[in-house]
Amino acid sequence: MPVGSTTAVSTASSATRTPCAGNTASDRASWCDFSIDTDYYEEVPDTGVTREYWFTVQESTLSPDGYARYAQTINGTFPGPLITADWGDTVSLQAWEGVAGPIIINGPSTANYDEDKGMIFLSDWSHTTVDEQYYYAQSVGPPTMDTALINGMNVYGEDSYSSQTGSRFETSVEEGTSYRFRLVNGAIDTHFKFSIDNHTLTVMAMDFVPIVPYETDILNIAMGQRYDVVVTANKASIASDFWIRAIPQSSCSENDSPNNVRGILHYGSSTSLPTTTGHYYADDECIDESPHNLVPYISKDVSQDLISTDHAVTVSKNPQNLFRWFLNNSTFETDWTDPTILQVSNGVNSFAAADNLITLPNANEWVYLIIHANLPVPHPIHLHGHDFFVLAQSTETYDAATVQYNLSNPPRRDVALLPSSGYLVMAFITDNPGAWLAHCHIGWHTSEGFALQFLERADEISGLMDADVLQGTCDAWGKAGIEQDDSGV
Numbered sequence: 248m249p250v251g252s253t254t255a256v257s258t259a260s261s262a263t264r265t266p267c268a269g270n271t272a273s274d275r276a277s278w279c280d281f282s283i284d285t286d287y288y289e290e291v292p293d294t295g296v297t298r299e300y301w302f303t304v305q306e307s308t309l310s311p312d313g314y315a316r317y318a319q320t321i322n323g324t325f326p327g328p329l330i331t332a333d334w335g336d337t338v339s340l341q342a343w344e345g346v347a348g349p350i351i352i353n354g355p356s357t358a359n360y361d362e363d364k365g366m367i368f369l370s371d372w373s374h375t376t377v378d379e380q381y382y383y384a385q386s387v388g389p390p391t392m393d394t395a396l397i398n399g400m401n402v403y404g405e406d407s408y409s410s411q412t413g414s415r416f417e418t419s420v421e422e423g424t425s426y427r428f429r430l431v432n433g434a435i436d437t438h439f440k441f442s443i444d445n446h447t448l449t450v451m452a453m454d455f456v457p458i459v460p461y462e463t464d465i466l467n468i469a470m471g472q473r474y475d476v477v478v479t480a481n482k483a484s485i486a487s488d489f490w491i492r493a494i495p496q497s498s499c500s501e502n503d504s505p506n507n508v509r510g511i512l513h514y515g516s517s518t519s520l521p522t523t524t525g526h527y528y529a530d531d532e533c534i535d536e537s538p539h540n541l542v543p544y545i546s547k548d549v550s551q552d553l554i555s556t557d558h559a560v561t562v563s564k565n566p567q568n569l570f571r572w573f574l575n576n577s578t579f580e581t582d583w584t585d586p587t588i589l590q591v592s593n594g595v596n597s598f599a600a601a602d603n604l605i606t607l608p609n610a611n612e613w614v615y616l617i618i619h620a621n622l623p624v625p626h627p628i629h630l631h632g633h634d635f636f637v638l639a640q641s642t643e644t645y646d647a648a649t650v651q652y653n654l655s656n657p658p659r660r661d662v663a664l665l666p667s668s669g670y671l672v673m674a675f676i677t678d679n680p681g682a683w684l685a686h687c688h689i690g691w692h693t694s695e696g697f698a699l700q701f702l703e704r705a706d707e708i709s710g711l712m713d714a715d716v717l718q719g720t721c722d723a724w725g726k727a728g729i730e731q732d733d734s735g736v
Contacts, residue, residue, distance in 0.1 A: 267333075270355065272359060272360065272361045272425075273359060274359065275355060275356045275357075275359045275360065276355050276356070276357070277355060278292075278334065279292065280292075281334075281355065283355040283357055283457060283544060284545075285355075286545055287334075287545070288545075288547075291334070291335055292333075292334055292335030293335055294333055294334075294335040294336050296332075296333065296335075296336045296337070297336070297337045297338075298330075298331075298332045298336050298337070299338075300328070300330055300338070302322055302327070302328070303321070303322055303323075304319055304320070304346055305319065305321075305322070305323055306319055307320045307325075309325055310412075310413070311372060311396050311399050311400055311413065312372060312393075312394055312400075312401045312402060312403040312412060312413035313402065313403055313411075313414075314374050314393075314412060314413070316374055316375070316376065317376055318376070320346070321347075321348055325399050326347055326348045326349060326366075326368045326370070326398065326399050326433070327346065327347055327348025327349075328348055329350070329365070329366065330348070330349070330350040330351070331350075331351045331353070332350075332351070333352070333353045333354070334353060334354035334355075338350075347370075347433050348368075349365075349366040349368050349429070349431055351365065351366070352455065355457075356427075356451055356452065356457060356475070357451045357452070357457045357459065357460050357544050358449055358451040358460045358477050359425070359477075360425045360426060360427040361424045361426065362424060362425075362426050362427070363426075363427045364426045364427060364428050365428075365429060366398065366429050366430075366431060367397060367398060367416075367428050367430050367431070367441075367491075367510075368396075368397070368398050368399065368431050369395065369396070369397060369430065369431065369433065369434060369437075369439055369441070369493050370395060370396050370399070370432075370433045370434050370435075371394075371396075371435060371436060371437035371500070371502065372392060372393060372394050372395055372396050372401070373390070373392045373394075374393050377435065377690070381691075381694065381733070384570075384691040384694075385569040385570050385691075385695060386568065386570070388570070389436050389501060389689075389691055391502065391503055392436070392437060392495075392500075392501065392502045392503070393503050393504065394503065394504040394507070394508065395434065395437055395439075395493060395495055395504070395508040397416040397491065397493055397508065397509070398416045399416075400414060400415060400416040400510070401413055401415060401416070401504075401507075401508060401509075402414060402415055402507065403504070406520065415509060416491070416510035416511070417510060417511045417512075418491075418510070418511075418512060418513070419512075419513040419514070419515065419517075420480040420512060420513070420514060421480060421514070421515065422480055422481065422483040422514060423480065423481065424479075424480050425477055425478065425479040425480070426478050426479075426480065427475060427476070427477055428475070428476050428477075428478060429473065429474075429475050430466070430468060430473060430474045430475070430476065431473050432468045432469060432470050432471060432473075433470075433471075434470050434500075435470070435689070435690035435691070436470065436500060436689050436690060436691060437470065437495045437496075437500040437502060438467070438468070438469050438470065438496045438499050438533040438625070438627075439467075439468050439494060439495060439496070439500075439508075440465050440466070440467055440468075440492075440493075440496060440528065441465070441466045441468055441493050441494075442464060442465045442466065442491075442492050442525060442526050443478060443489055443490070443491050443512055444489040444490045444491075444492070444521065444523035444525055444526070445482045445485055445486070445489055445523060446479075446480075446482060446489065446512075447462050447463070447464060447478075447479070448462065448463050448464070448466055448476040448477075448478060449461070449462050449476060449477040449479075450462070450463060450466065450474055450475070450476050450536070450540070451475050451476065451477060452473075452475035453472070453474055453475075453536075453541055453658070453660050454473050454660035454661045454662060455473065456543055456634060456659050456660055457543070457544040457545070458540075458541055458542055458543055458544055459542040459543075459544055460477075461540045463536075463540075464526040465526050465528055466536065467532075467533075467534055467535060467536050469533070469535065469625075469627040469662065469664050469688070470627045470662075470688040470689060470690075471627050471629050471688035472627065472660075472662045480514065482514075483514050483515075485523075486514075486521065486522070487513065487514045487515065487517035487519060488511055488512070488513050488517050488519045488520065488521040488522075488523070489511070489512045489521050489523050490509050490510075490511065490512075490521045490523055490525065491509060491512055492508070492509055492525050493508045494508065494525075495508065496531050496532060496533045497531050498531050498532060498533055499533035499624065499625055499667075500533070533625045533664070533667070534625070534664065534666070535640065535663060535664045535666075538637060538640065538657070538658050541637075541658035541660070542656065542658075543656060543658070543659045546656040547636075547656060547659065548654055548655055548656060549613065549638065549652075549654040549657065549674050550613045551654065553613040553615050553674070554607070554613065554614045554615070555614075555615045556605055556614065556616055556617065557575075557617040557619075557647075558574040558575050558616070558617065558618050558619075558699065559574070559575055559619055559620070560572065560574060560618060560619065560620035560622065560626070560665070560697070561573045561576070561620075561622075562622065562695075565578075569695075570695050571696045572687070572695050572696045572697035573696065574618075574698075574699050577600060577601065577603050578601065578603075578695070578696030579601060579602070579603045579686075579696045579697070579698035579699060579700075579734050579735075579736070580601040580696060580734050580735060581601070581602060581734065581735035581736070582731075582735065583724060583725075583729070583735050584721055584724060584725040585721070586721065587602065587604065587682040587700060587702065588681070588682045588708065588712070588717065589717055589721050591682065591702070591705050591708050591709065592708070592709055592712070592714045592718070596705070602700065603698060603699035603700060604699070604700050604701075604702055605699065605700070606701075606702045606705065607677050607701055607702065607704065608704065608705065608706070609677060610677055610678070610704055611676060611678055612676065612677045613674055613676055613677075614674065614675055614676070614677060614701070615673070615674050616630075616635075616672070616673050616674070616675075616685065617645065617647075617670065617671075617672050618665050618670065618671050618672075618673075619644075619645035619665075619669065619670035620665060620668065620669070620670075621644070621668055622667070622668060623667050623668050624667055625664050625665060625666055625667045626664070626665040626687040626688075626692065627662050627663070627664055627665075627687065627688040627689065628662065628663055628664070628673070628685065628686070628688070629661060629685070629686055629687075630661055630673070630684075630685045631661075631683045631684045631685070632679050632681050632683035632701075632703070633661065633676075634659050634660060634661055635659070635660070635661065635663075635673040635674060635675040636657045636658070636659050636673060636674045636675065637653075637657050637658040637659075637660065637663050637671070637672075638652040638653055638654065638657055638672040638673065638674050639651065639652050639653065639670065639671070639672040640663065640664065640665075640666060640669070640670070640671050640672070641666060641669045641670055642666045642667060642668055642669040643669055643670070644668075644669075645669070645670035650672065652672065662688060665687075677703050677704060679703060680703055680704035680705070680707040680708050680711060681703055681704075681708060681711075682700055682702050682703070682708070683700060683701045683703060684698055684700050684736065685698065685699050685700065685701065686698035686699075686736055693734065693736045694733035694734055694736065695733070696734045698734060698736050
């Protein structure tokens with residue numbers, strides 16, 4: 248169980264919901280009057296249900312690997328309480344250092360399974376806090392993490408050592424039963440290869456986008472990415488206990504315990520320590536899953552009639568001798584007390600250079616975002632407010648004259664890797680008014696200014712929000728007197 252496990256307070260029961268008619272182990276594609284074939288961008292169920300969760304951020308002492316230190320938690324738990332809702336519900340929240348948690352949206356899927364095992368939340372972990380590490384990250388470079396956790400748990404030290412502390416995440420299965428696991432990489436700076444010894448993963452969704460299922464032994468999962476997989480328990484003849492592995496990739500993720508981030512899959516009532524061997528892979532690498540495997544089930548193509556914005560990534564030190572990341576020679580910095588959305592509400596239409604702001608005034612136009620770098624570091628790029636289409640992704644030097652775009656149902660998600668010394672081309676359509684951030688999902692890089700924002704259909708934003716609530720929230724934040732020492736993201 249997660250450290251200090253409790254549940255969030257919700258006005259609607261969700262964890263014990265009654266599935267939609269027809270959604271059974273033999274037909275997970277059905278969902279009430281809808282199905283996996285429903286285009287969820289165009290049609291959404293109206294359940295009439297609002298699920299309201301009340302969260303309290305608390306200061307705590309945690310020891311997820313047996314080593315105690317300060318952390319912040321949500322309702323006393325790490326990871327935070329599970330948010331669960333059905334497709335079509337409205338979710339209202341009242342409320343990296345423990346302040347994170349999983350969310351499940353129940354709905355149809357592209358692969359059948361017998362039981363839903365819920366979340367597997369991956370995170371890296373250090374025996375000093377992120378705030379303590381931040382100055383080192385700014386002045387020297389990314390710090391080495393002490394270990395990593397699976398659902399907020401792991402040991403520290405080898406199994407044969409009497410000094411080992413902590414405990415591993417464990418889950419039990421029955422032979423012949425298939426299980427759904429929902430993987431989340433919530434790390435600040437760790438790219439994992441995930442696997443279960445001797446078992447095959449059937450991947451059926453990425454970043455909440457259902458895909459045509461494919462099979463793999465090892466799943467690459469970058470910071471911020473999510474995958475849904477099905478595992479069939481059919482290996483009881485081999486062993487009764489198997490290692491679950493989340494392996495930090497040292498080519499981009501420094502960790503002192505790279506071979507000891509493990510949980511345990513037990514068959515039946517067994518509680519033994521596994522002796523199984525992990526799946527073989529040739530190279531320690533930080534890559535995305537092959538785009539040839541990431542085929543969205545609901546097919547959508549991309550238009551060549553577009554607006555294009557091109558951004559070169561660089562890094563250098565500022566006058567204070569601290570690292571800052573730049574997009575087209577501009578590092579991102581926003582004021583917590585006066586965010587873009589508040590400025591829009593107050594009628595501002597001229598923004599500071601450090602806002603790294605791109606205006607998109609028109610509805611339903613295609614935007615291509617091109618990000619490229621000559622640095623030997625991969626970056627997981629996340630866009631808020633949209634699923635984007637991955638048109639091109641390569642470790643080669645970007646050349647607009649020769650790059651080939653995949654416009655026919657390309658991978659569609661909200662986090663994709665900018666490969667080391669390469670480029671990423673992503674596209675989205677302006678169908679969601681707002682101020683949307685695009686940023687690197689490595690926490691250090693985000694705090695050091697690796698971000699830009701799209702101001703989309705600004706004229707429509709004020710009509711979609713409560714200006715008084717927004718102003719009151721920002722005023723309260725300003726009165727709290729919290730010192731800002733980073734980009735504001």
